[in-house]
Amino acid sequence: MQAGSSGGGSRGPQALGSGDGGRVRDSKTKHRTYEPAYVHIVRIVSARIAAGEYRPGDQLPSESGFCAEFDVSPMTLRRAVNILVDRGLVTTAQGRGTFVRGLYLGEASFTLQQLTDRWRDASTEVRLLTASIVPAREDVAVMLGLGPGDSAVFLRRLFLNDGHPFMCHSEFVVYDPRRPLVESQLQITSLDGVLKSAGGEGFARARLSIRAVNLDDETAGYLERPAGTAVFCLEHTFEDFDGAPVSWGQFYFLSDEFQLVTTLGADWPE
């Protein structure tokens, strides 16, 4: 069992420490595709957890034990363990050991990446519905830190796939004649462009929240759905490097075209 699991010809590159002529190694084996040792270890241990060989609550072999089994140095082993830790598969307790964790729904993590993947293809059209300079409404002024009478740029975009709208974006941007924000915003014609900070660089931070809302009449019209339909509302606020808000808006997207999906546990493809 010991070194057997590295029989696939794991390492490849190998550092020769100070004077270690006697180091026996099963390297020299061919290793196209070259997989780093720590990745290899992560895969092996993940597979054991996924297969139930190590069960939730079980204590894993100690670091020195794993070092012996995989024939790596402590640092390399720890790197692998750290990865397992922040994937949520195991926990470590100083002085006690490393233990397999059970699943916990609260740790599920959803990303918007899928939104991009879903519509990255060229058939996605971005249609600019509105672009105007407007006096900031009460709520807009609050969110953008404007005074009464200040102006903001209002943008509305519709995203279509094969002619069918699936997302609508409304945004208020601080109007600052010095910065060409507006102009650069108007150039955006791709979903990627919009998602890329809704307008290139210059933003330091974004605060995001997702709600489930009923479509209002106007947005429902744009999305060609009945008013009241449940959709996702992704609200965003962008700040510059001084912490001042420069943009506030919402994406509305249809839930039947896009869901947040994820997986929990030791299985996802390495």
Add this chain to the structure above:
Amino acid sequence: MQAGSSGGGSRGPQALGSGDGGRVRDSKTKHRTYEPAYVHIVRIVSARIAAGEYRPGDQLPSESGFCAEFDVSPMTLRRAVNILVDRGLVTTAQGRGTFVRGLYLGEASFTLQQLTDRWRDASTEVRLLTASIVPAREDVAVMLGLGPGDSAVFLRRLFLNDGHPFMCHSEFVVYDPRRPLVESQLQITSLDGVLKSAGGEGFARARLSIRAVNLDDETAGYLERPAGTAVFCLEHTFEDFDGAPVSWGQFYFLSDEFQLVTTLGADWPE
């Protein structure tokens, strides 16, 4: 500037290599709260990015440069850089350098942790509305891999806070007389208990998805909202270590009580 940035008395513990009597170090300083060097570096560099000192697209100092500035070994510096990389703040390109990344909405990551945090307090009540063994409907049979005529356990729970319902859970569990799944399920009386794999250990994987849906009449009644109200629907499928599904169900929770929230960029508290 060189070692200045570690003037706060960063390190504390310090490894003495082979024979390095002459190593000068600003340690020995008091260091309660002890912050590891790599964490320290992550904080410093993050702060510089957040402040706009390093701008998106900029190339960071080389590793050897940083090693000199922070007076650490390459491994320690790399550990810090790796953390920055998987926080999405920088990218590394072998042979070219390390660069600051701009924000990208597609990378936003939302977790359900907030759901737990929000209602971890004791005032949350879990009310078991239904618990029965039922013949598997068509859709249930498909999701659980059952044949026609097989049975499933149906559970429905309502979660209340100060007497106000905010979440409803419906679940079908494979009925297996050998396993005490049902019994253990019935013991659960806390939100944490439900989220913890909806019933203790024994699950290897979970597949989750979130949709925005309109409340149906029945669920609307439980949640005391008008039918049609937009809510989140978190659907889950749990599998055992053989990959066989053992549980399928949905959480419905009110969006006005709970949103998915996150932040993008270099700012979140270390």
Add this chain to the structure above:
DNA sequence: TAGTGGTCTAGACCACTTA
């Protein structure tokens, strides 16, 4: 070829837990 990131070593010392 020079410079960059990427991996790895063979230890060291520390802090913590358990007995």
Add this chain to the structure above:
DNA sequence: AAGTGGTCTAGACCACTAG
């Protein structure tokens, strides 16, 4: 005291990129 995880070193060698 023995065993565990946690951090760190001072290099080494590799792979890649660019002038």
